[in-house]
Amino acid sequence: MRGKEIIFENVSVNFNEKEVLKDINLTIKQGEVIGIMGASGIGKTTFVKILLGLLKPTSGKVYGLENLQFSAVFQEDRLCENFDAITNVKMVLPSDITTDQVEKEFLKVLLTDYKGTSVSKLSGGMKRRVAIVRAVMAQSDVIILDEPLKGLDEALKEKVLSYLKESLSERTVILVTHDKAEIEALHAKLLYFS
Amino acid sequence: MKDLKKHVHKRWISLLAIALWLILWQVVSGVINSDILIASPIQVVTTLAHLIFEKSFWFSVASSFLKISLGFFLAVITGVLLSLGAYYSVFLKEFFTVAMRVIKSIPVASFVILALLWVRAANLSILISFLMVLPVIYTNVVKGVESTNQELLEMAGVFQMSGIRRLRYIYLPAVMPYFVSACSVGLGFCWKSGIAAEVIGLPKNSIGEQLYEAKLYLMTKEMFAWTVVIIGISVIFEKLILWLIKKLNYALTKEVLEK
Numbered sequence: 001m002r003g004k005e006i007i008f009e010n011v012s013v014n015f016n017e018k019e020v021l022k023d024i025n026l027t028i029k030q031g032e033v034i035g036i037m038g039a040s041g042i043g044k045t046t047f048v049k050i051l052l053g054l055l056k057p058t059s060g061k062v063y064g065l066e067n068l069q070f071s072a073v074f075q076e077d078r079l080c081e082n083f084d085a086i087t088n089v090k091m092v093l094p095s096d097i098t099t100d101q102v103e104k105e106f107l108k109v110l111l112t113d114y115k116g117t118s119v120s121k122l123s124g125g126m127k128r129r130v131a132i133v134r135a136v137m138a139q140s141d142v143i144i145l146d147e148p149l150k151g152l153d154e155a156l157k158e159k160v161l162s163y164l165k166e167s168l169s170e171r172t173v174i175l176v177t178h179d180k181a182e183i184e185a186l187h188a189k190l191l192y193f194s
Numbered sequence: 195m196k197d198l199k200k201h202v203h204k205r206w207i208s209l210l211a212i213a214l215w216l217i218l219w220q221v222v223s224g225v226i227n228s229d230i231l232i233a234s235p236i237q238v239v240t241t242l243a244h245l246i247f248e249k250s251f252w253f254s255v256a257s258s259f260l261k262i263s264l265g266f267f268l269a270v271i272t273g274v275l276l277s278l279g280a281y282y283s284v285f286l287k288e289f290f291t292v293a294m295r296v297i298k299s300i301p302v303a304s305f306v307i308l309a310l311l312w313v314r315a316a317n318l319s320i321l322i323s324f325l326m327v328l329p330v331i332y333t334n335v336v337k338g339v340e341s342t343n344q345e346l347l348e349m350a351g352v353f354q355m356s357g358i359r360r361l362r363y364i365y366l367p368a369v370m371p372y373f374v375s376a377c378s379v380g381l382g383f384c385w386k387s388g389i390a391a392e393v394i395g396l397p398k399n400s401i402g403e404q405l406y407e408a409k410l411y412l413m414t415k416e417m418f419a420w421t422v423v424i425i426g427i428s429v430i431f432e433k434l435i436l437w438l439i440k441k442l443n444y445a446l447t448k449e450v451l452e453k
């Protein structure tokens with residue numbers, strides 16, 4: 001293993017005797033941008049869960065995870081609904097990050113009118129952008145983006161993609177999507193699950 | 195503004211309902227017309243007005259209040275600690291759950307009589323209110339902790355959130371509604387059982403002793419007046435505790451509370 005690489009060696013995952021992932025052999029290099037595509041239910045989220053340490057492979061080994069810090073935009077927003085947008089981001093950041101800094105990031109994804117209310121009152125698109133800013137601002141070596149642009153309109157998708165492009169340099173990015181345009185926009189290496 | 199109007203409207207309806215019950219009570223006591231069987235609301239207010247100028251009234255109220263609230267607070271602390279143990283260990287959960295089921299199913303009167311063998315009558319209401327509140331707090335807090343959103347816990351793990359932050363932002367908001375409801379139910383229980391314990395154990399200078407004496411000498415007006423005092427203290431105590439919990443919750447989590 002070299003540097004901060006992640007190595008999948010003959011990784012398979014079975015759920016109730018159903019094979020979800022079979023013999024995955026893959027090396028993800030530091031700073032690499034990988035776009036994962038494939039039909040629904042093919043195992044993309046299972047792959048992501050292994051990366052995040054939320055699931056253990058049935059067989060095979062994954063090397064390099066223990067040395068890495070992760071951040072993620074999950075398929076669901078996974079926000080603490082009773083707290084406001086700023087708190088949701090600051091709760092995963094070091095204490096020296098100021099509210100001003102978070103507000104500036106929100107502006108970059110055109111997020112306004114979020115103050116003084118819990119995120120439960122925000123629209124789906126606004127919540128999604130809070131989740132994206134949270135993952136981007138969190139200190140991490142690897143950022144996982146599981147369908148990050150879900151629920152955003154075309155104009156916002158473009159804005160958020162350019163925000164991601166600007167903010168994710170030097171980090172390893174794993175993007176799961178159904179849209180090839182997103183993979184192209186982030187200049188990601190395509191990994192097709194079939 | 196609309197919410198405020200609705201709130202004021204609801205208040206008026208509550209006051210009207212209370213007034214109607216008081217009128218009904220006055221009418222029934224007028225019809226029965228027996229000072230031994232039932233006291234009228236006016237007689238109760240007059241008796242109360244006399245009682246509050248007696249030193250023994252305040253001694254009894256203070257003594258019962260302190261003991262019963264001590265039992266309540268001890269039950270809250272113990273219930274929370276035991277439920278945390280139950281969350282982390284399946285064995286402890288089963289171990290405590292059996293005990294809580296037993297406590298819940300034993301009648302208050304049996305407990306009081308048994309407890310008189312173990313503690314002095316003066317401390318009886320502390321033990322009884324503690325035992326009656328403990329299972330309520332324990333059961334609800336366990337449910338609250340178990341209801342914590344697993345996806346948020348996974349998120350916290352991925353972002354390596356500290357234990358304190360997980361507690362503030364994930365566990366406390368999940369547990370708080372269960373805790374508040376447990377306190378609300380527990381406060382009612384502790385007063386009912388605490389006073390029942392005092393009536394049986396007859397500790398000196400207690401509301402229970404005053405109630406018993408009023409019953410012994412057929413002082414119906416006093417019995418009603420003391421009952422009103424118990425309801426009053428119980429309601430004020432409940433409001434105060436729930437207000438404190440709300441403030442504490444806000445101070446701990448700075449949660450955005452919807453008005």
